[in-house]
Amino acid sequence: MRHTLRLSLLAAMLAVSTACVTINIYFPAAAAEKAADRIIDEVWQLREGAAAQPANGERQ
Amino acid sequence: MKIHAMLRAALAALFLAFAGVAAAQGNLEINTPAITALQQSMQQRHAQLAPLYASGAVGLARDGTVALRDASSVPLAQRGQINGLIAAENADRAALYREIARANGHPEWEADVRATFAQRWIDRAQPGWWVQGGGGWVKK
Incomplete structure (x- = not known):
């Protein structure tokens, strides 16, 4: 009886800890910065040759 | 089984x-249809926003948005149109931050994505543009 209780407690703890590892992954700051720079390049037309693209279909 | x-x-x-x-x-x-569409929409709007950044009428805010900084530098007749531009840009930006977080399977990253973008928009702003620092607006 006590064994079953201890075992199920252990299983529950294990499940919770693995769930935490899966969910609470750190925000990848360096990757996000790279992604931001790539998008900013596009939006502000900062890359070489990007300015040559025609902007058709005006939206607002 | x-x-x-x-x-x-x-x-x-x-x-x-x-x-x-x-x-x-x-x-x-960042290569999802939603993100690409937002990027294109912002790129097209930039042609109208760039002169406003340069004149100081619109600045880059700390929270990853754009803001009307100096309304007096804009003729009264144009203020409505500029407010519309700012609102449309901020709507696209909010959607962009949300979509990037979601495309990577972590909707809870939205605030972090926003903070990263806010910093990069400001860091990469052109000389003469106004950006919002800890102590208020500064001209780059």
Whole structure:
């Protein structure tokens, strides 16, 4: 009886800890910065040759 | 049969964990139709916003948005149009931050994505543009 209780407690703890590892992954700051720079390049037309693209279909 | 189901569940959990690790170490996914569309919409609007950044009427705010900084530098007749531009830009930006977080399987990253963009917009603003620092607006 006590064994079953201890075992199920252990299983529950294990499940919770693995769930935490899966969910609470750190925000990848360096990757996000790279992604931001790539998008900013596009939006502000900062890359070489990007300015040559025609902007058709005006939206607002 | 029961073992198969358990094995499948374990495999799925493993995949999820690896997907998270891959996202944490490699690049963020930004090549989705929604993100591309927002990017194009913002790129087209930039032609209208760039002179407003240069004149100081509109500045880059700390929270990853654009803001009307100096309304007096804009003729009264144009203020409505400029407010519309700012609202449209900020709507696209909010959607962009949300979509990037969601495309990478972590909607809770939205605020972090926003903060990262806010910093990069300001860092990469052109000389003469106004950006919002800790102590208020400054001209780059």
